[in-house]
Amino acid sequence: MINRLVIENLKHRRLRTMLSALSIGFQVTMILAVVGLSRGMLQDSQNRARGAGADIFVKPPAASAISLGGANMPEKMIEAFFIRQPRVVRAAGTLVQPIGGISTVTGVQFDDFAAMSGIRFLEGGRFKDKFDVVIDEYYAEQNMKEVGHTVRFLNTDWRVTGIIEAGKLARIIAPLATLQEITSNTGKISQVLLKLDDSKATPAVITALKNTPGLEGYSIYSVEEFVSMFSIDNVPGLKAFIYVIIGLSIVIGFLVVWLTMYTTVLERTREIGILKALGASPADIVNILLRETLVLALVGWAAGIGLSYAANAAINTLVKASLQSVIVYDWWPIVAAIAIFASLLGATWPGLRAARQDAIEALAYE
Amino acid sequence: MNNPIIEISGLEKIYRVGDVEVPALRGVDLTVGRGEFLSVVGPSGSGKSTLFHIVGGLTSPSSGAVIVDGRDMANLTDIERTRLRRGKVGFIFQKYNLLPTLTAMDNILMARHFSGANGQPLSEQFNDLLKLLGIQHRLHHKPRALSGGEQQRVAIARALVNHPAILLADEPTGNLDTQNSDRVLSILRDLNQRLGQTILMITHNPEAAAYGHRTVTMRDGRLREE
Numbered sequence: 001m002i003n004r005l006v007i008e009n010l011k012h013r014r015l016r017t018m019l020s021a022l023s024i025g026f027q028v029t030m031i032l033a034v035v036g037l038s039r040g041m042l043q044d045s046q047n048r049a050r051g052a053g054a055d056i057f058v059k060p061p062a063a064s065a066i067s068l069g070g071a072n073m074p075e076k077m078i079e080a081f082f083i084r085q086p087r088v089v090r091a092a093g094t095l096v097q098p099i100g101g102i103s104t105v106t107g108v109q110f111d112d113f114a115a116m117s118g119i120r121f122l123e124g125g126r127f128k129d130k131f132d133v134v135i136d137e138y139y140a141e142q143n144m145k146e147v148g149h150t151v152r153f154l155n156t157d158w159r160v161t162g163i164i165e166a167g168k169l170a171r172i173i174a175p176l177a178t179l180q181e182i183t184s185n186t187g188k189i190s191q192v193l194l195k196l197d198d199s200k201a202t203p204a205v206i207t208a209l210k211n212t213p214g215l216e217g218y219s220i221y222s223v224e225e226f227v228s229m230f231s232i233d234n235v236p237g238l239k240a241f242i243y244v245i246i247g248l249s250i251v252i253g254f255l256v257v258w259l260t261m262y263t264t265v266l267e268r269t270r271e272i273g274i275l276k277a278l279g280a281s282p283a284d285i286v287n288i289l290l291r292e293t294l295v296l297a298l299v300g301w302a303a304g305i306g307l308s309y310a311a312n313a314a315i316n317t318l319v320k321a322s323l324q325s326v327i328v329y330d331w332w333p334i335v336a337a338i339a340i341f342a343s344l345l346g347a348t349w350p351g352l353r354a355a356r357q358d359a360i361e362a363l364a365y366e
Numbered sequence: 367m368n369n370p371i372i373e374i375s376g377l378e379k380i381y382r383v384g385d386v387e388v389p390a391l392r393g394v395d396l397t398v399g400r401g402e403f404l405s406v407v408g409p410s411g412s413g414k415s416t417l418f419h420i421v422g423g424l425t426s427p428s429s430g431a432v433i434v435d436g437r438d439m440a441n442l443t444d445i446e447r448t449r450l451r452r453g454k455v456g457f458i459f460q461k462y463n464l465l466p467t468l469t470a471m472d473n474i475l476m477a478r479h480f481s482g483a484n485g486q487p488l489s490e491q492f493n494d495l496l497k498l499l500g501i502q503h504r505l506h507h508k509p510r511a512l513s514g515g516e517q518q519r520v521a522i523a524r525a526l527v528n529h530p531a532i533l534l535a536d537e538p539t540g541n542l543d544t545q546n547s548d549r550v551l552s553i554l555r556d557l558n559q560r561l562g563q564t565i566l567m568i569t570h571n572p573e574a575a576a577y578g579h580r581t582v583t584m585r586d587g588r589l590r591e592e
């Protein structure tokens with residue numbers, strides 16, 4: 001019976017119900033989008049790291065696993081040392097250079113890298129001249145680039161010679177020597193990728209490398225260790241940012257529901273008086289308002305999930321080279337709890353006010 | 367009077383509006399017998415509604431004794447007054463006061479819900495009452511689809527669904543035309559005569575008051591017997 005009253009009341013104020021639920025929905029979407037983006041971008045980085053085809057990643061001292069740039073390792077270590085190690089069949093050095101925002105260009109010796117990662121061209125082919133680049137399909141699509149077009153970064157025009165399948169470490173690949181030259185990193189690389197004759201030998205090779213004099217302080221990861229570091233915890237500030245978004249959305253949800261319920265209570269002074277005359281206790285009145293709020297929160301939650309699918313689809317089709325987003329199912333219960341918490345909090349004060357309201361004041365004055 | 371259902375003595379009620387004290391009842395004594403149909407008349411603002419609100423447990427008196435069906439209303443907590451209201455009192459108002467978002471039937475069931483008799487089928491007696499009220503075929507309409515007379519008859523059904531000891535009707539015909547007034551008043555008289563329902567009715571209209579067994583007049587917060 002109470003549920004029928006709750007539903008009828010919400011239906012009666014259809015527009016306000018929908019707007020409030022939608023506000024809660026945006027609050028839910030905001031959280032889902034931020035978490036979905038964080039996770040989508042990290043997963044994309046992981047996939048690309050796996051796509052490099054390496055078994056072991058070696059980074060120089062003081063470099064973070066997921067840092068965007070830096071080049072502190074001498075390139076000649078590859079020839080002089082890494083390629084000579086037992087079980088190592090290929091070694092490729094890369095120089096990673098940020099080119100604005102979170103985008104990077106990766107410099108490679110094309111043959112070494114192609115052999116390791118098994119690059120597949122969708123169009124065109126490898127670079128030949130100094131200022132040639134190869135881009136991946138996502139970058140090409142988002143920026144509408146084709147073979148023969150020019151792309152500009154690092155104050156330089158580059159000619160696109162090929163478009164490769166996505167998921168091979170980098171979105172933009174340039175000749176290592178050119179990149180070293182224009183970034184004043186001649187002879188230096190950011191990391192070395194090693195391919196073994198058998199992946200099963202990875203732990204043994206890592207142990208051997210770690211015990212090599214001169215490699216103290218170097219970070220040596222198996223590919224799985226390497227990708228496991230692409231996590232929300234390891235991106236500086238990301239967790240705090242997510243908490244800020246959650247906090248903001250709680251505040252917004254709280255205010256929206258407070259306003260809605262407060263207006264509702266003022267408007268329904270008479271109805272509350274009638275209910276009391278029919279024998280409703282203050283607790284019954286609070287119960288009715290909290291149930292209305294709960295319905296708002298749950299409808300808003302469902303709407304928010306729907307909106308997050310829309311946001312996801314938009315991100316993954318319109319800007320898929322720079323942003324990636326995934327649906328974060330495990331966060332659905334969390335955002336439900338957040339939406340319910342914020343809404344019930346917002347309904348508390350109006351609810352108590354309604355419960356205390358004098359029934360006869362509502363009934364006596366026409 | 368034999369076995370009275372309401373016994374009021376020395377009842378006073380003072381409303382506080384900010385710093386101002388508004389005395390609404392200044393010492394009311396009244397005894398109502400079981401099965402009686404009492405009319406209360408008197409000018410506006412004389413305290414009639416306040417008296418009903420106290421008897422019905424919607425508000426507490428400032429001083430004096432009010433015993434309804436054996437229970438003293440004077441020193442009850444809010445919760446106890448709510449509980450008493452659920453079982454013993456049915457209200458009818460001038461403005462019908464149906465819940466606008468619910469159908470007539472749901473309005474009736476809502477009153478039943480708060481009495482705790484949720485889910486139990488309506489009694490044979492109550493179905494007879496719906497026939498007497500002539501609203502069986504209108505029960506699935508919302509209040510705004512009903513005429514004033516129909517709304518008031520639904521309100522009567524809602525007030526009686528829990529078989530209250532007393533029915534308090536505050537100007538039940540105040541918004542109705544003559545024909546609908548007559549109908550509501552004869553229904554009240556029928557209820558009283560056939561079922562022995564105790565009724566207290568406030569009215570401005572002497573003809574309406576004549577439906578009761580006895581009329582008392584309220585003036586400036588005091589009662590006088592006619």
Ligand SMILES: Nc1ncnc2c1ncn2[C@@H]1O[C@H](COP(=O)(O)OP(=O)(O)O)[C@@H](O)[C@H]1O
Pocket residue numbers: 360361364381382383388389390408409410411412413414415416417
């Ligand atoms: N809730 C209230 N707060 C303050 N004053 C009230 C309230 N209800 C009634 N009064 C005052 O008490 C007096 C009696 O009112 P009421 O019982 O409604 O009279 P009646 O029903 O005879 O018109 C009036 O002066 C009215 O203004």
Ligand SMILES: [Mg+2]
Pocket residue numbers: 414415416536
């Ligand atoms: Mg009145």
